[in-house]
Amino acid sequence: MINPFAPIAPTMPRTMAVGCRHAACAIALLTVMPLAWGADAQPKPLSPAANKQQREDRAKGLALGQETAQRVSETQLRIADRVLTGDAACEFNQTVSVLPLEGQPGHFRLTHKNVSYTVIPEETTSGAIRLEDKKAGIVWLQIPSKSMLMNARAGQRMVDGCMHAEQRAAVTAVEKAGAATGGRKP
Numbered sequence: 001m002i003n004p005f006a007p008i009a010p011t012m013p014r015t016m017a018v019g020c021r022h023a024a025c026a027i028a029l030l031t032v033m034p035l036a037w038g039a040d041a042q043p044k045p046l047s048p049a050a051n052k053q054q055r056e057d058r059a060k061g062l063a064l065g066q067e068t069a070q071r072v073s074e075t076q077l078r079i080a081d082r083v084l085t086g087d088a089a090c091e092f093n094q095t096v097s098v099l100p101l102e103g104q105p106g107h108f109r110l111t112h113k114n115v116s117y118t119v120i121p122e123e124t125t126s127g128a129i130r131l132e133d134k135k136a137g138i139v140w141l142q143i144p145s146k147s148m149l150m151n152a153r154a155g156q157r158m159v160d161g162c163m164h165a166e167q168r169a170a171v172t173a174v175e176k177a178g179a180a181t182g183g184r185k186p
Helices: 014-041 048-069 074-080 165-180
Strands: 086-089 095-100 108-112 115-122 129-133 138-143 146-151 156-162
Touching: 074 115, 108 129, 115 138, 146 165
Parallel strands: none
Antiparallel strands: 086 095, 095 108, 108 115, 115 129, 129 138, 138 146, 146 156
16 A cells, blocks of 8 residues: 655655645546446336336325325215315406316315316315315415315415306395395395
């Protein structure tokens, strides 16, 4: 082994000899380290059977993860019965579609601007219907007079003033009741 502290040339000034020693160490490291990294950098190829097993295990894990994450409680199923489904006309001529998913009680497909989300009901203390896709951070709120789509992560409304046919009928009934009572709201 080379002694890094030994002088390189007896005639060199001391500061230059120290600098050369450091340079020599750096060069040695740069030539040896890639060899050590290269040994571990190449993954060993899997046999076709092992590769197939790994894909199957990954698929089972993803299915189990989705099933576990999307389990719906009895309370959520009761809320799901009250969800207004179909197309909702929104402000600025936008549309939001809420449709139940076949074979998955309590799950809904919400579509806005050609982007679909899988949403499930969440409990609220106010009685409003809240459908949420926690992964995407999307929340669909339904109250008797309107619905709105929110980006919960950004804290912004994506679209507001959405109304299903049932909501339009309820708003019309309230307005007529207000007109019949002389402008006072019930």
